Amino acid sequence: MKLTILGCYSATPRTFTNPTSQVLEINNHIFLIDCGEGTQVELRRNRIKFSRIKHIFISHLHGDHFFGLVGLISTFRLLTRDTPLHIYGPKGIKEIITLQLKLSNSWTDYPLHFHELISKDSVVVFEDEKIKVSTIPLQHRVYCNGFLFQEKPGDRKLLMSKVLNYDIDVAYYRSIKKGNDVILDDGTVIANEELTDDPKPVKSYAFCSDTKYDENKIPLIKGVTVLYHESTFLESHQHLCATTGHSSAKDAATIAKKAEVGTLVLGHYSTRYNDIELFKEEAKTIFKNVEIADDGKVFDF
Amino acid sequence: MKLTILGCYSATPRTFTNPTSQVLEINNHIFLIDCGEGTQVELRRNRIKFSRIKHIFISHLHGDHFFGLVGLISTFRLLTRDTPLHIYGPKGIKEIITLQLKLSNSWTDYPLHFHELISKDSVVVFEDEKIKVSTIPLQHRVYCNGFLFQEKPGDRKLLMSKVLNYDIDVAYYRSIKKGNDVILDDGTVIANEELTDDPKPVKSYAFCSDTKYDENKIPLIKGVTVLYHESTFLESHQHLCATTGHSSAKDAATIAKKAEVGTLVLGHYSTRYNDIELFKEEAKTIFKNVEIADDGKVFDF
Numbered sequence: 339m340k341l342t343i344l345g346c347y348s349a350t351p352r353t354f355t356n357p358t359s360q361v362l363e364i365n366n367h368i369f370l371i372d373c374g375e376g377t378q379v380e381l382r383r384n385r386i387k388f389s390r391i392k393h394i395f396i397s398h399l400h401g402d403h404f405f406g407l408v409g410l411i412s413t414f415r416l417l418t419r420d421t422p423l424h425i426y427g428p429k430g431i432k433e434i435i436t437l438q439l440k441l442s443n444s445w446t447d448y449p450l451h452f453h454e455l456i457s458k459d460s461v462v463v464f465e466d467e468k469i470k471v472s473t474i475p476l477q478h479r480v481y482c483n484g485f486l487f488q489e490k491p492g493d494r495k496l497l498m499s500k501v502l503n504y505d506i507d508v509a510y511y512r513s514i515k516k517g518n519d520v521i522l523d524d525g526t527v528i529a530n531e532e533l534t535d536d537p538k539p540v541k542s543y544a545f546c547s548d549t550k551y552d553e554n555k556i557p558l559i560k561g562v563t564v565l566y567h568e569s570t571f572l573e574s575h576q577h578l579c580a581t582t583g584h585s586s587a588k589d590a591a592t593i594a595k596k597a598e599v600g601t602l603v604l605g606h607y608s609t610r611y612n613d614i615e616l617f618k619e620e621a622k623t624i625f626k627n628v629e630i631a632d633d634g635k636v637f638d639f
Numbered sequence: 640m641k642l643t644i645l646g647c648y649s650a651t652p653r654t655f656t657n658p659t660s661q662v663l664e665i666n667n668h669i670f671l672i673d674c675g676e677g678t679q680v681e682l683r684r685n686r687i688k689f690s691r692i693k694h695i696f697i698s699h700l701h702g703d704h705f706f707g708l709v710g711l712i713s714t715f716r717l718l719t720r721d722t723p724l725h726i727y728g729p730k731g732i733k734e735i736i737t738l739q740l741k742l743s744n745s746w747t748d749y750p751l752h753f754h755e756l757i758s759k760d761s762v763v764v765f766e767d768e769k770i771k772v773s774t775i776p777l778q779h780r781v782y783c784n785g786f787l788f789q790e791k792p793g794d795r796k797l798l799m800s801k802v803l804n805y806d807i808d809v810a811y812y813r814s815i816k817k818g819n820d821v822i823l824d825d826g827t828v829i830a831n832e833e834l835t836d837d838p839k840p841v842k843s844y845a846f847c848s849d850t851k852y853d854e855n856k857i858p859l860i861k862g863v864t865v866l867y868h869e870s871t872f873l874e875s876h877q878h879l880c881a882t883t884g885h886s887s888a889k890d891a892a893t894i895a896k897k898a899e900v901g902t903l904v905l906g907h908y909s910t911r912y913n914d915i916e917l918f919k920e921e922a923k924t925i926f927k928n929v930e931i932a933d934d935g936k937v938f939d940f
Contacts (some may be wrong), residue, residue: 350714375710376677382654387919399743401713409676413651430742437738441731442700445783481742504660620844 344380357402377406395426398482476549494534568606581634591624604632645681647906658703678707697728699783764838777850795835869907892925
């Protein structure tokens, strides 16, 4: 599971900082999460292959999270894309994009599918045999969802040295990997745990930006491998969190602690701060395993 | 008259090139012309003061000319702007911007005025005592206007050494500067040309992007100080001009020659070319005074 931060600052693109966008590589998928202005340039800079992006998840319709989307969609067309693109985001996103394409007289030549979100409860938005993506309803000034990416458990690992001790037909291997016991011709039952080992542990990633401090999401993100949680403010500006619908570094750390996550990644910093290391320092007073996002940073989990 | 090129490449923003946007400083105005994605970052990089931009001119609704506009409008709000902003562009631009602001629940706190254009003839879009801005209808794949910025002639220069030869009351000075003769108390008429010199020459700038080769605009841009004319292609791709609605370097030079402009500035290069000096070489075979735009380049005319 690889996370590339294309941008992790709030409000506006600036000379050396970008608004929110990140790429999650998991189980051969390349998921683009949020798409602030300049995202397509950051994709190039970070050498992410455009054609591998098939799903884009937009948390909410504040500009610093989606103003780069229409440009990226247009660029896909210029690059003669023909594979389908799926956009998941709040209701209204389809109207915004299609209006701009219509007025520029340039519809896409590739299939463009919008999956508009309206639910205030968590819903599954994408699923295949290896991964499931669901929304994490967030509390912000406008309708906003985080996204939870969960690997599905794979097959159990066949312990061949054990299997070969018995006269087991190869035809049963698939069943054993699915966790079933084996009954030999003489009626002997061999317990599955004797023949297999646990599948490799599943990983999960929860993206939570933007949100005020809100414990409602804790059951959804309980025990995730990595939690990205916005931390717009330091403690010195804690009083701004409520009015702006944002969190402080300590808020994020408290959620991480209560949700017992593996690693907390901080981001969405207010551009008023010059030293983002301070976010880590404050968060670490509450939760130990803290990383700070920064533009161009790549995490391997 | 100072022209700052924020971006001058066609199609998409890339790692080291930006789509069309430029700043014209003339007679204490800062005019922003076109606003591709990333324009606000380029404004910062070129140290253009955001608050001094009061008029934005958008040629057409292809993304590489206006996808940065909504972000800039939003950033103005975050910077607590309170002075009015005027946007001049094709019909539809108001709907695009207002829809995005509405869905992000973030209207501007400053007065935002849209001046939507539909005319296929040249119209005056802005005028004050020192400057006039009019459209230059262009031939492209969608409705598109260039813009002509013209200084107005100032007052004639009073030649004080001459004026003091006569017993002329100070109250007449303003009339003389306007070009009127003086009639002394004894009936003597003093011709204006004896008392004044011509005002300083007016300057003018014509922005023409995007357009196919089209001589209809020549009367409008006749004799301008500077003509920016798109040159998307080199001669080797001349055959693409007709289908895409663009011009080659030689097309631009031919227009410059026929319109007898002072200086031709080329831009809007297709990103297929690595060496933009070739545009200058080809244009110079037809028109002598050619400059090539490049991102971050500043021209003083």
